[in-house]
Amino acid sequence: MVKLAEWRGKELFRKYGMSLPRGRVVRSADEAKAVTESGEVPLPCVVKAQVLAGGRGKGGAVRFASTPAEAAEAARAILDMEFKGEKVKELLLEEKLAIGRELYVALTLDRSARLPLLMASPQGGVEIETVPDDQIVRIWVHPFAGLSGWQKRRVIKFLGLTGGPAKTMDTLLEQLWRTFHLEDGELAEINPLAIVGDRIVALDAKVIIEDDASFRHPEYADIRDDRTPLEEIAREEGIAFVQLDGNIGVIANGAGLTMATLDALQQFGGRPGVFLDLGGTDDPAKVTQAFLLMAKARPAAVFLNVFGGVTRCDTVAKGLVEAMKQVPANERFPLIARIRGNNETEGIAILREAGVISMRELEESAKAAVAAGNGGAR
């Protein structure tokens, strides 16, 4: 999931011809002063933190300025912030427009329909979850047909637009569709979309590019998502690794089995702290790597729950034993194992030799993991 900062989303919209406020990304108060002095960003202007979390307005991460000095001041204030845990590094300065109405429009995937879904509402500028269902129009777009004229007309009518704004909206919807469809969008959302005279202007841009399509988008290779440092390392090594609030580490293979394991731990009073999905690997080195990463997360105990299908049990056991040798003394943790499936006997034997007992039942082993987690100190 590649979440684009507002300015990147807007650059993408601009590529498809969308009308946007005049603006500029800056990274310092001096720059903010310079671009407003030069008139590149007309005054009065808006100074916005380029962070991914929502609620910037309420959180003081959006300010207004009428002079270059005020722009510099606002920039300085926002750059000093840490917004919902994220350091502000970039600001977007944009002309302040005389806004009429505020609308909402978004394209995303409807998994059930297996079609892109266009949604629009006359109630923009608020959280869309709070808007009543009957105030949102839904249009399913067939990828082979594209966004049809009738679909655009229906949205425009629902939004109550006529004349100039209706024409502009027709164009904008096509641009939004092209952005979503051609750029591998997972989400292309504009909230608010403002009517400014006859123009319709995207005041914000929330664009998410599908992670799986990244092979088509080297231009986003530099984007670090909101991952923790360990998650980032895991990502680079191709391991699915997620940090949660608890203290028990979980290593499983496959999303479903991983979730079922977390469910069981929680059911018996445990708090999963990190989980790691081995997927379908059959390379012991990768298993070792995963274990060492898990050790770095300093879990109170680790519950290994693997079913050998594509992955063989002996592969996992070998990788685990190798990892245990490499884990520094201060990073060691109690290990509860449950391995079953392909080459189960060999795997269990390898583990036993290394002093690890593999239990057969999920209930029994989950309870043991919870006990170990509660007993162990961080």
Added chain:
Amino acid sequence: MVKLAEWRGKELFRKYGMSLPRGRVVRSADEAKAVTESGEVPLPCVVKAQVLAGGRGKGGAVRFASTPAEAAEAARAILDMEFKGEKVKELLLEEKLAIGRELYVALTLDRSARLPLLMASPQGGVEIETVPDDQIVRIWVHPFAGLSGWQKRRVIKFLGLTGGPAKTMDTLLEQLWRTFHLEDGELAEINPLAIVGDRIVALDAKVIIEDDASFRHPEYADIRDDRTPLEEIAREEGIAFVQLDGNIGVIANGAGLTMATLDALQQFGGRPGVFLDLGGTDDPAKVTQAFLLMAKARPAAVFLNVFGGVTRCDTVAKGLVEAMKQVPANERFPLIARIRGNNETEGIAILREAGVISMRELEESAKAAVAAGNGGAR
């Protein structure tokens, strides 16, 4: 049917990234000299008449030049030609390349399959009609899928390409498809397509843009097709009008009825000289206009064969009577009429009043028209 001259077709290919010989369009011998002297067109070069008819090489409309003086000389010689009835106004000067093999590739519509059809042959540079069927590969391209990888691989294998040329061909096929698909192509043909080292270069370009799509292509508004002056006027007035070799004029409505009328005339020994399809008009002024145009073609006799469906018989009769008043004495012609269908009685009455007899049977009336045509002098 908008037939593009070679250089226009190549411009379109270039828009989609295709590799082409370096070249330049010129309209005089001086220009030919200048562009070769300046090195804009490298020497030796090819000088090609920009006409729509085929067989330019054999007909002397393609020449070679090794010096600017030779280029000027070749240009002068070709610009003096009238090639298969077409005055040569433009030349394309292109670098002469060291050609390896010559291939054939084309995209067109397969009406029966209702799919675009990609055809390719290792036997390029000759008339494709003379190439045996088993030397042509056929690939049907679904518009919703686009040109798939497997389809390109199959073409490349059939052409016997490997290594560099295979890679280039993969790209070129995609470009050809995009040209055809996105530019409303009726035909996009390259013959010959030459292998020049690792490059693959379109030495010729035959692109036809669909006439019905002209509302999307104002850029071709200036192109006059190979129409006669009267056909050109008819086109501007929105009348389907075609000149043939004979002396009987035919006015009918609908393509099928027009053809059936021509068939009948020929069957009974007549030679249709011009035909005019009124289509589904119900505007007497348009009928008048059509008749006046027909008069300008100076037919020996005119056979009017109309079935009133959408068009009403009285509309046609009124338009015709009005036209007869306007036709100058020296352009008058014997008229044989057959009108049937909607408002037949009224139509026949109007004609009778103007001295024109409407016959009921096709055979009888066609024979009368043939007799009138043979009797009348041009």
Added chain:
Amino acid sequence: MSVLVDAETRVLVQGITGHQGTVHTVQMQKFGTQVVAGATPGKGGTTVEGVPVFDSVAEAVQKTRANATCIFVPAPYAKDAFFEAADAGIKLAVIVTEHIPFHDMLAMYHYGQLRGARIIGPNCPGIASPGKAKVGIIPNVVFHPGRVGVISRSGTLTYEIVSGIKDVGLGQSTCMGLGGDPVVGTSFVDALPYFEKDPETDILVLVGEIGGTAEEEAAEYLRHNFTKPVIAYIAGRSAPPGKRMGHAGAIIARGRGTAQSKREALESAGAQVANFPYEIPTLVKERLAAGPAR
């Protein structure tokens, strides 16, 4: 029973507020067709000849249960109009509009396949079953209820032939004008099975013309899958060889596509081929008198 349209057909007219749309709405009504709705964006709430007009097809279908559409909208908007109808669940679309780019028609045809929506046309006279319903523009005067089926790629020529059938005292079961465009939604081969199955059709008139290979393919179908007698006619045998599609077109056709090849194909498949359109009614009559078997 008839072919594709019947007394249950509820027609929507897209582009009803245009001149052609209005004129033919009246004609369809006079034919006895249930014209239940019109659709023209921005004209919702008005009426045309007593027919309520809606802004969108979806609304028209919801309010009037329209199940077929007759499209008159200009060529640049025809694709969109058909997509709207198909998306609204309409399964039969007669497209009268001419000059639709064939690239648009390719998208329309294949989208129709996806949605299960059949197109007749474009640039066609449409379909009519006397005494039941008409969707399109075939003149009402040519019809009389009967047992002769007609499929044709021509317009006016078809009217004349259909009219001639009436003049010899016979009538038509269903008449379908497919249009002669390069890409049509319904070809002879698509249409033939309906006539084969239709218990109200005893004999079929097939009117073709030069260009393409639709008649040759129809002949293949007739040979193997069609049991009723067929009288055919091919217009254009005097036309100079068509070069419309240039060289590449010639390799597709490979000698087919001429009046001669079509005629031979149809005759070898057991059809009787007329020399002139005016012979057809008599041939039909004689063939019917000779008995039902082919």
Added chain:
Amino acid sequence: MSVLVDAETRVLVQGITGHQGTVHTVQMQKFGTQVVAGATPGKGGTTVEGVPVFDSVAEAVQKTRANATCIFVPAPYAKDAFFEAADAGIKLAVIVTEHIPFHDMLAMYHYGQLRGARIIGPNCPGIASPGKAKVGIIPNVVFHPGRVGVISRSGTLTYEIVSGIKDVGLGQSTCMGLGGDPVVGTSFVDALPYFEKDPETDILVLVGEIGGTAEEEAAEYLRHNFTKPVIAYIAGRSAPPGKRMGHAGAIIARGRGTAQSKREALESAGAQVANFPYEIPTLVKERLAAGPAR
């Protein structure tokens, strides 16, 4: 009879020359599947584990009458591989490849609809019917022929459950792993009719997980169209509320998509929902002992 695959299934492996392709070709063979061909561009003429490899799917189909394909090719080429199979007339494609962009899957799914080609997956374990055929990567060891049907969005978890069914002395009719990607070729609702119709399936195990609304839709289907008993399980009830699709996603889901909503939907449709995967085999056994009626 079984579901979608049987003894007549002739499997093509696309990407057979890759590591995964080769490994699972052997496993499918050991299962008793007829693996008749492989396809890898440029590797035509070679063999892998005794299976002839072709440059193209068309050639493979022509020479071996392959009628199903198992796709292992890397994500960037998966769409093309499926188009090739669909164009060659193959009607069942199991796509094992993971990380296929959903925009590609949208095109693949709808193209499959046009061509009448069913996709299972992507990122899925595939389908297997013990004693008949397997297309995919579900481990052979978990199977035993029997009368329990299994459909699942999970991979490994399914293996464990299927294995458990064997451990309690039962066996499976057909097991289908649909994959958990945002866009799948075959959903629960698509798969259920096959199990309803399959005379070899007495009871169905349905394994879902959080995210999307496929289980809620399955529940609707079960309520109205399914007569056999169903034991279900939903993984992920401890997971923090998924925000994968952001705000817009939340409006699509509108409170559905959680483990709780899925569980309630399934229970209200008459399914018995297990708390833990290891309970399933016992519940199946008990339910079967209670008699066939739902």
